[in-house]
Amino acid sequence: MAEAMRASVAQLLKGIDRYNPENLATLERYVEMQVKENTYDLEASLAVLKLYQFNPSYFQTQITSLILLKALTNLPHTDFILCKCLIDTAKLEEEQLKGVIKIADMLEMCQFKDFWDYVREEEDLISGVLGFEDSIRKFICHVVSATFQTVEKSYLQEVLGGINDLQINQWISKYGWSVQANGVVFVNAQDDNIKTKNIREKITFDSVAAIMATSR
Amino acid sequence: MWSDDVYEPDFDQSYGTGYDYESHTGDPQQDLEYERQYHSSSFIVPEVIKNFLLKFQGHILDQNLYEIQDAYENGFTQLTESFFKTSPWPEADSIAPIIAKEDPIFMILYRELHFRHIYARVPSGPSLDQRFESYYNYCNLFNYILSSEGPVPLELPNQWLWDIIDEFIYQFQSFSIYRCKLGKKSESELEILKQNPKIWNVHSVLNVLHSLVEKSNINKQLEVYTSGGDPDSVAGEFGQQSLYKMLGYFSLVGLLRLHSLLGDYYQALKVLENIDFNKQNLYSRVPACQITTFYYVGFAYMMMRRYQDAIRTFSNILLYIQRTKNMFLSNKPQIYDQISKVNDKMYTLLSICLTLHPMRIDESVHSQLREKCADKMLRMQKGDINEFEQSFSFACPKFLSPVPPNYESLGANYHKEPFNLQLRVFLDEVGQQILVPTIRSYLKLYTTLPVYKLAAFMDVNEDVLKTQLMCFKHKMKNVVWTKGTSGLDGEFQSASEVDFYIDKDMIHVADTKVARRYGDFYIRQIHKFDEVSQLGFFWASNGRFNGLRNRTNSVSNKRG
Numbered sequence: 051m052a053e054a055m056r057a058s059v060a061q062l063l064k065g066i067d068r069y070n071p072e073n074l075a076t077l078e079r080y081v082e083m084q085v086k087e088n089t090y091d092l093e094a095s096l097a098v099l100k101l102y103q104f105n106p107s108y109f110q111t112q113i114t115s116l117i118l119l120k121a122l123t124n125l126p127h128t129d130f131i132l133c134k135c136l137i138d139t140a141k142l143e144e145e146q147l148k149g150v151i152k153i154a155d156m157l158e159m160c161q162f163k164d165f166w167d168y169v170r171e172e173e174d175l176i177s178g179v180l181g182f183e184d185s186i187r188k189f190i191c192h193v194v195s196a197t198f199q200t201v202e203k204s205y206l207q208e209v210l211g212g213i214n215d216l217q218i219n220q221w222i223s224k225y226g227w228s229v230q231a232n233g234v235v236f237v238n239a240q241d242d243n244i245k246t247k248n249i250r251e252k253i254t255f256d257s258v259a260a261i262m263a264t265s266r
Numbered sequence: 267m268w269s270d271d272v273y274e275p276d277f278d279q280s281y282g283t284g285y286d287y288e289s290h291t292g293d294p295q296q297d298l299e300y301e302r303q304y305h306s307s308s309f310i311v312p313e314v315i316k317n318f319l320l321k322f323q324g325h326i327l328d329q330n331l332y333e334i335q336d337a338y339e340n341g342f343t344q345l346t347e348s349f350f351k352t353s354p355w356p357e358a359d360s361i362a363p364i365i366a367k368e369d370p371i372f373m374i375l376y377r378e379l380h381f382r383h384i385y386a387r388v389p390s391g392p393s394l395d396q397r398f399e400s401y402y403n404y405c406n407l408f409n410y411i412l413s414s415e416g417p418v419p420l421e422l423p424n425q426w427l428w429d430i431i432d433e434f435i436y437q438f439q440s441f442s443i444y445r446c447k448l449g450k451k452s453e454s455e456l457e458i459l460k461q462n463p464k465i466w467n468v469h470s471v472l473n474v475l476h477s478l479v480e481k482s483n484i485n486k487q488l489e490v491y492t493s494g495g496d497p498d499s500v501a502g503e504f505g506q507q508s509l510y511k512m513l514g515y516f517s518l519v520g521l522l523r524l525h526s527l528l529g530d531y532y533q534a535l536k537v538l539e540n541i542d543f544n545k546q547n548l549y550s551r552v553p554a555c556q557i558t559t560f561y562y563v564g565f566a567y568m569m570m571r572r573y574q575d576a577i578r579t580f581s582n583i584l585l586y587i588q589r590t591k592n593m594f595l596s597n598k599p600q601i602y603d604q605i606s607k608v609n610d611k612m613y614t615l616l617s618i619c620l621t622l623h624p625m626r627i628d629e630s631v632h633s634q635l636r637e638k639c640a641d642k643m644l645r646m647q648k649g650d651i652n653e654f655e656q657s658f659s660f661a662c663p664k665f666l667s668p669v670p671p672n673y674e675s676l677g678a679n680y681h682k683e684p685f686n687l688q689l690r691v692f693l694d695e696v697g698q699q700i701l702v703p704t705i706r707s708y709l710k711l712y713t714t715l716p717v718y719k720l721a722a723f724m725d726v727n728e729d730v731l732k733t734q735l736m737c738f739k740h741k742m743k744n745v746v747w748t749k750g751t752s753g754l755d756g757e758f759q760s761a762s763e764v765d766f767y768i769d770k771d772m773i774h775v776a777d778t779k780v781a782r783r784y785g786d787f788y789i790r791q792i793h794k795f796d797e798v799s800q801l802g803f804f805w806a807s808n809g810r811f812n813g814l815r816n817r818t819n820s821v822s823n824k825r826g
Contacts, residue, residue, distance in 0.1 A: 065476055065480065066472060066473055066476045066477075069469060069472060092532070093532075096530065096532055096533070100530060100533075103528065103529075103668060103669075104468065104469075104668050104669060105669075106669060126740060126743065126758070127745065128570050128571045128572075128745075131569065131570060131571065131691060131695065132531060132532050132570065134691050134694075135529040135530070135531065135569065135687065135688060135691050136528075136529055136530060137687075138683070138687065139683060139686055139687045139690060142687075142690075155694070155698065158695075158698045158737075158740070158741075159698050159733070159737045160733050160734075160736035160737040160740055161733050162733075163729075193736045193739060193740050194736070196739045196740070196743060196760075197735060197736050197739045197767060197768055198767065198768045198769070199767050199768065199769035199770075199774075200768075200769050200770055201768070205732075234770070238767075240767035240769070240774070241767075241774070244765045244766065244767050244774070244776045245776050246713075246776045246777050246778070246779060247776070247777075247778045247779065248779050248780075248781065249626070249778065249779065249780045249781065250781045251781060251782075251783045251784065251785055253785045261789060261792055
């Protein structure tokens, strides 16, 4: 459904029509659809926030909260920041949005254990968003694979939200990582990519020739 | 856009002495008419102004672009300096009898200059009436251009066309801020504002810009141009005319600016997606437009945490300014001031980006940066949030609210809300990565370092440290533009100076070592040597010291 709507919504957002508040209801429905069907369309989200910005009386906290949560599912991209820049400071102080901003802060600072503790406690916050937790796990795996060459399996389990052995093995194989002896997971051969760089100056003949020519 | 600070008169103070609305009809249009008649008879237009305007009109009628440009850039500026330094040019109605024959287009263009000059030079700033009148004048101008059945027979210099779009948005911005400063407005002023919600409405402004973009087919033209084709083949009847083509292009930049002022950085970059601004193009010959484009693009990148792209954007344009500075200084002193303002802003933004994402940049830009911002950068590197805040406030655009305030409940700082929001988002981001510079400074000292040891340096336990290290990695991995014209595209890269990875309990550090550069040094010496031998020549001939100085400048520019 949501996928089918993508094209027609894209049409709605062309040119000056994207500022037409009459489209708001359709766009809001589209946001809810994305939440239920685990699809994502940043541009439509931003269009909704833009319409709220131009017509503050239409503002809906619930929809905004869903948009922000969906933006988090696209981490490590900075969609969340793009959305935040369009929401009034006063609105950002509303309880529900404060909660979302709090988990965004934790994720941005990679405090994954705190994040899982928090969302376990405040289940309602994310419960409606299909596939939210797995999207976040993808982001966590992205950070882990950038940071570690090897990491303890138990640590990995913890940052991924205390998942069980079966699940952790699925994530490990999904990313092509491998389990070594004594519960250590080999993530990436980082030493290939992360090397000390030496930058030496290269002076080409042409550049020297030009100077020699001018200062004869 | 760089006129933000210069031209922000204090309306609140000046306004009290304005008109007394009680005695008027309540209809602003009618009142304007009245004011105009009242003023027009009292001003006698000096002969030299008359002559200038007559010639100016003649050039526009003849469509002599060279002469129009001269009158616009030099004639008008010089007369402003001698006659209207801080007072307005004559009202349009008092010059109507002077000009050769009835010429509504010239009158519209003259009004545009007249109002722009009031915004820029008259200390009391524009009155509410003048803001409204200027708005209507823009409507007339754009209606004339857009509603005509065929292309209108008018060509104007590119600089002027850019100034029109730039000023149109500036006046919208100025009005939005003015309308939110409720503090000292009188009842009647508020009443007028309330009754005229359509004037300087964000939708009207967007509509104008979008219409110009569409009328000119500029997006298609750019697409074809980028792929090496002939833009005229898709330009259509209107878009082939220089007037429409250039207004279309400038409107894209106008939209970039407008979206940025509203905090919509995604749209800001998206409107430019057909412009390849990593290479020179035939549309980019107006320096002010070029600089505006790069300033807003760089700023949007910075807000999107695409520091590498922001740094590249700022360095490119700063280098360009460095190279062309002397040209502006001698040829166009009137815009030099504006350029040097935005130049300082961009150095400040660059210092922010380089603090958050240290990397190598062009030598000559870097040495300028050290000269201008070394102290600031040092404070930011130490994690001084205040310094981040001050630098941001100094260098950011003037954000604005697209909607009128609630005139009933007077929030004194309402006009600051949009700025506060962007500042908050920026500081939240800085706050999240505030430890990164500290970690980096430790990592720089080692090639390998046990996790527990760094944890002890940072005074945290190992688990917290791992969190901080992951945060370091996450924040240093930016989306970076690699190819294509869309500035939004890109892939994740980390090109920061210091990188690392964790293997078991050990942190392995990869530093960037830069060998000393000799080429630059030798080139400088060669030039100096060259000059010394020239110096002998100069002294021997006529001791022209100025000649020598100019030469030094041009040499260092060539090199930079």
